[in-house]
Amino acid sequence: MADVKNKVAENIEGVFYVENEFITCQKCIDEAPxxxxxxxxxxxxxxxxxxxxxxxxxxxxxxxDSCSAEAIGNDG
Known part of the structure; x- marks a missing residue:
């Protein structure tokens, strides 16, 4: 589960974020460009x-929900 304390600095403010434990599979980019x-x-x-x-x-x-690294969070 993503941890809001480990957000990547480039994330724009809001409910969804990526944390620094991600892997570079690019699935999120492909499916939500x-x-x-x-x-x-x-x-x-x-x-x-x-x-x-x-x-x-x-x-x-x-x-x-499908992130294998569980690196995407929703803080909303």
Whole structure:
């Protein structure tokens, strides 16, 4: 389970976040590209935009639930 105390610094403020225990499988980027992206040097994934509609929220929840590293959290 993701720990809000270990958020990646690049996360935008809001309920969804990625913590620093992630693995670079890029599943979150592939399945929710409107909300997740890799930083410039490829060392971390982060939430760059919080979901703004039901589809984006559903995609973020599905990615969070299927994250094998359990590195995506919802603080809402």
């Amino acid at each position: 409107n909300n997740f992206k890799m930083n410039d040097n490829g060392s971390s994934v982060f939430v760059f935009k919080q979901p703004e509609n039901d589809t984006e929220k559903k995609n973020c929840e599905e990615v969070m």
